[in-house]
Amino acid sequence: MVELLKEHLLRKPFAPFRVSLRDGKRLEVTRQFQVALGLTKFSYAPPKSRTTIQLELNDIVSLEPLIRTS
Numbered sequence: 486m487v488e489l490l491k492e493h494l495l496r497k498p499f500a501p502f503r504v505s506l507r508d509g510k511r512l513e514v515t516r517q518f519q520v521a522l523g524l525t526k527f528s529y530a531p532p533k534s535r536t537t538i539q540l541e542l543n544d545i546v547s548l549e550p551l552i553r554t555s
Contacts, residue, residue: 490504490520490522490527490548491522493514493548494514494522499517500550501513501514501515501550502514502548502549502551503548503550503551504520504529504547504548505545505547505548505549506540506545506546507545507546512529512531513532514529514551515532516532521537525541525542526539526540526541526542527540527542528540
């Protein structure tokens with residue numbers, strides 16, 4: 486899953502995506518630098534927030550394209 490996350494983050498052009506976690510939370514990644522990867526953890530900066538959240542990489546269940554409907 487880590488390699489897939491890297492692929493999503495480095496995709497050109499960047500395409501927004503959603504990260505689903507084991508606890509049921511879903512994180513929307515709308516900007517390329519909204520996620521920073523470490524060896525076992527990742528940091529997520531929620532949109533319109535000045536804070537970051539530290540999460541375990543092994544808590545990621547799936548990644549999916551973020552399709553916005555307007």
